[in-house]
Amino acid sequence: MEMAGWAFVAGFPLALDRRYEAETHMWVLVTEPGRARIGMDPVGIETSGTLAQLSFAPVGTELAVGRPFGQLEAAKFVGPLVSPVSGVVLGVNDAVAANAGLAERDPYGAGWLIEAGLDESGGELAGLLADPAEITAWFTTKIARYRLEGVIAQ
Amino acid sequence: MSGAWRLLADDGVGAAEGLALDEALMGRYARGEPDRQPTLRLYSYRDHCALVGRYQDLGAEIDLEACRATGTEVNRRPTGGGAIIMGSGQLGLAYLDRAPTGGRPREIIEEFSAALADGLARLGITAGFHGKNDLEVGGRKIAGLGLYVDQAGAMLFHASVLADLDVGLMVRLLRIPAAKLADRAVAAVAERVTTITAETGNPHDAATIRPAIAEGLATAFGVALEPGSPDGDELARAESLAARRYRSQSWLDGRRAASDASGSALLRTPAGLARIYLTTHGDLIKSAIVAGDFNELPDALVAMESGLSWRRLDHASVAAVVDGSGASAALGVPPEKLIAAVIEAGRQARSTAGAAGPYLASDVS
Numbered sequence: 001m002e003m004a005g006w007a008f009v010a011g012f013p014l015a016l017d018r019r020y021e022a023e024t025h026m027w028v029l030v031t032e033p034g035r036a037r038i039g040m041d042p043v044g045i046e047t048s049g050t051l052a053q054l055s056f057a058p059v060g061t062e063l064a065v066g067r068p069f070g071q072l073e074a075a076k077f078v079g080p081l082v083s084p085v086s087g088v089v090l091g092v093n094d095a096v097a098a099n100a101g102l103a104e105r106d107p108y109g110a111g112w113l114i115e116a117g118l119d120e121s122g123g124e125l126a127g128l129l130a131d132p133a134e135i136t137a138w139f140t141t142k143i144a145r146y147r148l149e150g151v152i153a154q
Numbered sequence: 155m156s157g158a159w160r161l162l163a164d165d166g167v168g169a170a171e172g173l174a175l176d177e178a179l180m181g182r183y184a185r186g187e188p189d190r191q192p193t194l195r196l197y198s199y200r201d202h203c204a205l206v207g208r209y210q211d212l213g214a215e216i217d218l219e220a221c222r223a224t225g226t227e228v229n230r231r232p233t234g235g236g237a238i239i240m241g242s243g244q245l246g247l248a249y250l251d252r253a254p255t256g257g258r259p260r261e262i263i264e265e266f267s268a269a270l271a272d273g274l275a276r277l278g279i280t281a282g283f284h285g286k287n288d289l290e291v292g293g294r295k296i297a298g299l300g301l302y303v304d305q306a307g308a309m310l311f312h313a314s315v316l317a318d319l320d321v322g323l324m325v326r327l328l329r330i331p332a333a334k335l336a337d338r339a340v341a342a343v344a345e346r347v348t349t350i351t352a353e354t355g356n357p358h359d360a361a362t363i364r365p366a367i368a369e370g371l372a373t374a375f376g377v378a379l380e381p382g383s384p385d386g387d388e389l390a391r392a393e394s395l396a397a398r399r400y401r402s403q404s405w406l407d408g409r410r411a412a413s414d415a416s417g418s419a420l421l422r423t424p425a426g427l428a429r430i431y432l433t434t435h436g437d438l439i440k441s442a443i444v445a446g447d448f449n450e451l452p453d454a455l456v457a458m459e460s461g462l463s464w465r466r467l468d469h470a471s472v473a474a475v476v477d478g479s480g481a482s483a484a485l486g487v488p489p490e491k492l493i494a495a496v497i498e499a500g501r502q503a504r505s506t507a508g509a510a511g512p513y514l515a516s517d518v519s
Contacts, residue, residue: 023256047258050464052234052438053209068305075287075464077259078208078234079303101437101466151260 007136010143012042014136015108019128021084022138027108028084028128034120036085038069039112040103043142046152049074051100054081056092056114063087063116065124070113073100081113085124091115161368161379162195165242165361169203169229170400171392175384176248176310177232177399178392183252184306192251194379196368198360201241203227204327207234207300212406214414220326229400230408233300233312236440237328243318243349245360245367253309263301265374266311270297273370274315277363279353287463289313293456294348315367316349317358342443345451346459414440417502421495424486430495432462434503439465439472442496444481454484467500469493 007014018029025044029037045051056070063069068080069089092114096102103111118125129135146152167175179193204226206215212230215237221228226239240246249266267283274281274289274296281289281296289297297315304310321344324330330343350358372379384392399405418431421444428446432439442462444455458481465471473493476482482489 025258044258047260049260049263050438050466052435052464071305073209073234074259076235076263076299077301077303078232079253079259079301080305080307099437104466146258146261149261149264151258151264 007132007139009136009139010147012046012139012143013108014041014139016132016135018108019084019125019130020135020138021082021128024082024084025142026082026084028125029112030118030125031115034118035090036116036118037112038084038114038116039107040081041139042104042107043139043146043152045104045107047146048072049077051104054096054100054103054113056081056097057089059089059091061089063089063119065122083116084128085116085118086122087119088117089114090117158191158378158380159372159375160191160193160382162193162197162382162384163364164195164197166200167197168200169205169227169240170396172197172199172203172246173205173229173231174396174400175388175392176250176312177395178388179248179250179384180304180308180310181306181391182388183250183308184304185252185308186306189252191380192249193382194368194371195246195248195250196360196364197246197248198242198244199240199246200227202323202327203229203240204237205229205231205240206237206408208232208302209234209408210237211414212408215329217327217329224323224327226327228406230406231300231312232304233302233310235298235300238298238314239319239324239327240314242359242361243316243320243351245315245317245363247311247313247315247367249309249311249371251309253303253307259301259303262309262311263299266313266371267299269371269374270299270313270315270367271370272374273363273367274350276366276370277350277354277358279350287460289315290460291348291353293453293460294346296348296350296353315360315363316347317360317363318351319347319349321347338445342445346443346456415503415506417499417504417506419495419498419502421485421487421492428485430499432467432496432499432503434467434500437467437504439463439467439500442499444485452481452484454480457481462496467497467504469497472496 005017018027020027025041027039053073063083064086069083070081204216271281281291288295300312302310321340325339414435416433418429421428426447431443433441439462442459458479461475476493482492
């Protein structure tokens with residue numbers, strides 16, 4: 001099944017209109033110059049466990065690559081949401097904070113996590129996966145690995 | 155993974171002190187700290203300690219009056235999960251290291267589950283991680299698991315392995331809604347958990363199973379274990395954490411975004427009445443128990459109960475578990491009737507719960 005800007009890889013939807021951080025499965029969608037929406041792709045969510053609660057740093061908090069911007073509580077896991085960009089928190093998704101299941105149901109849309117003002121001085125966006133072919137290959141490889149390990153369902 | 159881990163072994167620790175040392179050890183693996191070998195701590199609490207999960211409501215999970223009456227210490231773990239009883243019959247496991255880059259939570263949990271199963275195999279027990287929640291033997295829980303990565307990037311994998319368990323005491327101390335309401339409370343819990351003592355027919359406690367569990371982990375991860383002890387800095391930090399956090403009322407009281415709630419629904423079956431009990435957290439099912447006059451609890455029901463844990467409380471999710479478990483056939487009712495009863499129990503639970511509001515982490519740095 002193909003739609004413009006989308007791929008479906010081994011049962012998981014993959015939005016190709018945004019960038020991805022390969023280790024944390026965070027996506028970054030630049031919505032206007034200097035501003036981006038951040039979320040987690042469905043494979044990142046699936047490999048965290050069933051989400052119970054998402055919480056976020058307050059608006060105005062400084063963001064740094066590799067540092068937490070919030071916390072994820074899942075079935076057997078409590079841990080940080082790790083930022084793929086530097087900048088500042090401009091907004092948080094109150095709907096997903098009130099109902100973490102929204103991130104599972106609509107990970108690329110209504111289940112977004114925070115909005116960030118980007119500090120692009122370090123060229124960090126360039127370090128994210130952006131090319132659709134590259135993104136698809138990465139996603140495919142990750143799913144195959146997680147299935148082999150029995151971490152996600154066949 | 156290769157190399158050597160530091161192995162710590164201690165017994166009879168207090169609730170605040172045990173949790174504080176885990177967190178103090180974790181601090182050595184924070185971002186910016188010098189690289190060091192991982193630590194594996196295999197320990198037991200004093201008889202008895204009741205520990206709730208990080209986001210649980212203390213009073214809702216534990217009978218505090220019963221704890222006072224039995225001299226049971228009460229505390230709150232930094233990790234998620236449910237309320238547990240710990241003592242000399244339960245082996246606590248804490249593995250501490252820097253969180254691996256790129257390791258997904260379920261990969262890490264799966265890896266440790268397999269290693270724990272390796273340890274249990276040395277005691278002659280075949281355990282598996284089938285429910286993706288707990289380590290089980292024949293559908294009965296034998297070890298609980300939890301993973302915590304702190305904001306500084308340090309990782310704590312926690313497990314409690316049931317060498318033995320006083321189910322009567324557990325039912326008395328923990329507020330297990332279904333068990334409290336069911337006529338056969340102790341039997342209902344006993345049918346859903348097992349212990350190394352029960353599986354092997356030989357009496358065991360934390361100390362007797364420690365060598366096998368240690369060997370299983372070492373073999374599975376391909377490492378040597380080097381017996382050690384906490385250093386002075388770790389002990390000082392543990393004492394500070396025990397005083398500041400784990401003995402403070404504010405930590406015990408905790409904070410929560412949504413309350414756990416419980417509800418039940420009746421189900422008429424050809425063999426008589428059954429009642430489905432659910433504990434929920436928001437729109438998640440945390441646990442399910444079916445109580446009825448069963449001569450023997452059908453395996454399909456145990457599979458359904460296990461499968462419903464941490465599922466969304468919606469028709470599609472519940473139907474997938476019910477259909478996959480064979481529970482409707484075991485009960486002699488159509489699947490839709492069983493699904494409807496589960497959903498109704500959840501509706502009852504949610505009607506008793508407070509509304510969940512948006513929630514900001516205060517400890518995000």
